[in-house]
Amino acid sequence: MKKFLKITGIVILVLVLALISVPFLFKGKIIDRVKLEANKKLNATVNFSNDIGISIFKSFPKLTVTMKDVSIVGKDTFAGDTLMYLPDMSVSLDVMSVIKGDKMEIRRISLKKPYINIMVLENGLANYDIAKPDSAVTSPEDTSASSFKMSLEKLEIEDGRLVYEDKSLPFYTSMTHFDHELKGDFTEDNFLLETITKAREFTLGYGGVNYIYKVATDVKANLDMDMKNMKFTFKDNDILLNQLNI
Secondary structure (H helix, E strand, O other), rough: OHHHHHHHHHHHHHHHHHHHHHHHHHHHHHHHHHHHHHHHHHHEEEEEEEEOOEOOHHHOOOOEEEEEEEEEEEEEOOOOOEEEEEEEEEEEEEEEHHHOEEEEEEEEEEEEEEEEEEEOOOOOOOOOOEEOOOOOHHOOOOOOOOOOOEEEEEEEEEEEEEEEEEEEOOEEEEEEEEEEEEOOOOOOOOOOOOOEEEEEEEEEEEEEEEEEEEEEEEEEEEEEEEEOOOEEEOOEEEEEEEEOOO
């Protein structure tokens, strides 16, 4: 019995030490991978603080990565314009997908107080169109093309700010102090996308006139997503503007 307890204790100790060491072993790999993929995939300047936390205890057996002061700033026409600023970002990953490296499975993304600024110019050029062309499409024989893939299950936003201005319409909308939750298995061709949004102030304008101005808003919207055919079908949804239920 003493021998059994001793062996059991050693096994538990080894497992605990492994759980503690795994985040440190893979921290450099994850940081390098994020920077590499951002530079390869995006026509924008991506910065973030080196104060990156990695833990396996918060959401075991998932791996939790926390990042501070993530920013995406445009280039060329939108040089100096901030597309996105994320002061506090948390991502839960599948551990094995990190180790294998070919497909990173993201279980949850949590954003606190993010600022999202979307702009479309009169000529239709958009500041969010920053993805570089996939060289694998035009040059299948090019082995240097990235094989990296990513899946997402859930997105959460807390106390965010969103601005969307489309000068080609012209249309403007903004939300301040909004919370948002999105669920859906984007790895599937067909799935139900569930969204819940609550905003302290919602503004919507067209042609220089604000038709809705700083109205408290509560939206529950579900959509059937047919990714293969790019067909999206609205289900029964609820929109509450102040006390008006639409």
